[in-house]
Amino acid sequence: MEIKKAIELRTSVRNFLPDMIPVEDLKEMVRLAACAPSVNNYQPWRFVAVTNKKVMDQMAEVIIGKISAIPSNESQVAQNVKSQVEWYATFFRNAPAVIAVSMDIYETILEKGVDLSHDDINRMRCYPDIQSAGAAIQNLLLAAVDMGYGACWMSAPMIAADEIVDILKIDKPYGLIAFVTVGKPAQPSKAREKKPVEEIFLLID
Numbered sequence: 414m415e416i417k418k419a420i421e422l423r424t425s426v427r428n429f430l431p432d433m434i435p436v437e438d439l440k441e442m443v444r445l446a447a448c449a450p451s452v453n454n455y456q457p458w459r460f461v462a463v464t465n466k467k468v469m470d471q472m473a474e475v476i477i478g479k480i481s482a483i484p485s486n487e488s489q490v491a492q493n494v495k496s497q498v499e500w501y502a503t504f505f506r507n508a509p510a511v512i513a514v515s516m517d518i519y520e521t522i523l524e525k526g527v528d529l530s531h532d533d534i535n536r537m538r539c540y541p542d543i544q545s546a547g548a549a550i551q552n553l554l555l556a557a558v559d560m561g562y563g564a565c566w567m568s569a570p571m572i573a574a575d576e577i578v579d580i581l582k583i584d585k586p587y588g589l590i591a592f593v594t595v596g597k598p599a600q601p602s603k604a605r606e607k608k609p610v611e612e613i614f615l616l617i618d
């Protein structure tokens with residue numbers, strides 16, 4: 414598929430057919446994800462593909478537990494918001510695969526020579542580690558489209574990142590940063606409307 418077409422067709426897919434995804438396809442998506450640029454070519458990412466329903470359910474349950482533990486009043490509005498968030502954080506359990514993206518800490522050479530903390534430098538550089546991982550995730554989404562799948566980038570499950578790293582056996586220094594849920598779309602989906610380029614583009618000539 415032409416790259417422009419994949420970019421335009423991509424949309425977040427949250428309802429999937431039950432068809433399993435061949436492991437070779439999951440691997441190919443991850444290979445293409447990892448073609449992304451990264452700060453100093455550090456390639457901070459690792460990807461764990463989960464197709465095991467029991468593991469998915471286990472992750473969904475810890476996420477639900479975390480969401481229900483968020484302090485809130487007893488109002489119907491609060492209950493509705495929580496159940497909505499719960500669905501958007503756990504629908505991966507109904508997908509054939511969810512890919513957990515984890516990231517290593519990027520230490521710049523600057524950290525060795527100056528009196529600034531890792532966090533200070535990372536903030537000054539506007540989180541190049543997270544930016545790198547975002548590029549890889551976008552590649553993954555586009556690869557999925559190109560291969561006839563639908564996908565959704567998910568950060569809501571990260572509310573239970575500490576518990577999920579134990580379930581998935583992701584060891585330090587890697588930390589979990591996102592899920593990408595993948596599968597064959599249950600129905601044809603239309604890309605969502607985006608702001609016109611005139612509204613978002615400025616040229617300083």
Ligand SMILES: Cc1cc2nc3c(=O)[nH]c(=O)nc-3n(C[C@H](O)[C@H](O)[C@H](O)COP(=O)(O)O)c2cc1C
Pocket residue numbers: 423424425426427501502565566567568569570604605
């Ligand atoms: C960083 C990031 C985190 C997201 N987290 C979630 C999520 O936890 N759950 C979800 O259903 N969608 C999530 N999304 C998908 C967005 O809701 C979606 O991209 C947005 O509504 C635009 O729709 P589109 O992807 O179809 O263009 C996330 C997207 C991004 C980029």
